[in-house]
Amino acid sequence: MKLTRRDALASLASVGIVVGGGAAFLASDTDGTDVSRTQLVETMAAVAEVIYPTDVSGIHAFVETYLTEKAAARPAYRSHLGRAVAELNETAVEWYDAPVSALPVEVREQLLKEMGLPEADPSSDPDATTARRLRYYIWNDLQYALYASPTGGRLVGIENPQGHPGGLSYTDQP
Numbered sequence: 001m002k003l004t005r006r007d008a009l010a011s012l013a014s015v016g017i018v019v020g021g022g023a024a025f026l027a028s029d030t031d032g033t034d035v036s037r038t039q040l041v042e043t044m045a046a047v048a049e050v051i052y053p054t055d056v057s058g059i060h061a062f063v064e065t066y067l068t069e070k071a072a073a074r075p076a077y078r079s080h081l082g083r084a085v086a087e088l089n090e091t092a093v094e095w096y097d098a099p100v101s102a103l104p105v106e107v108r109e110q111l112l113k114e115m116g117l118p119e120a121d122p123s124s125d126p127d128a129t130t131a132r133r134l135r136y137y138i139w140n141d142l143q144y145a146l147y148a149s150p151t152g153g154r155l156v157g158i159e160n161p162q163g164h165p166g167g168l169s170y171t172d173q174p
Helices: 005-013 022-027 037-051 059-073 075-096 105-114 130-147 150-155
Strands: none
Touching: 005 059, 005 130, 005 150, 037 059, 037 075, 037 105, 037 130, 059 075, 059 130, 075 105, 075 130, 130 150
16 A cells, blocks of 8 residues: 555644644754754654555655654654654664664664564653653654554554544445
């Protein structure tokens, strides 16, 4: 299944983010977090390639649209995410001599496992440990973006993701 920019916008709408403010985010490559917009998008897209189902395509454009609009609408989110991405990349460079986006998919997957992201409690305090922080700001956000979109919802049999009215569940069926 191919994710589109439209899927990203629909995912954002499900949490009440009005799209269109991304131009301000695009105008500046950094916002004081030491992580450029390019690094942010490239790292998040690289992680998404690991955690999204293998039959999903169009990941980079989807992630870029989602992050651009969400960061423009929520500066505090951008700041927390920037710090989490910086921390993930620092660890990748320390352990594997390259940032996350430059690592092969298998090595990215191993890095995330070694850092404890798959097992980290996804609903707990994001500032408690590194694994929880990265799980909260990176992994969880990417998962939410995917499964709140119409295409991602269809992957798991959710006809109408939250915030997307219409479809068979709203019609009378015998």
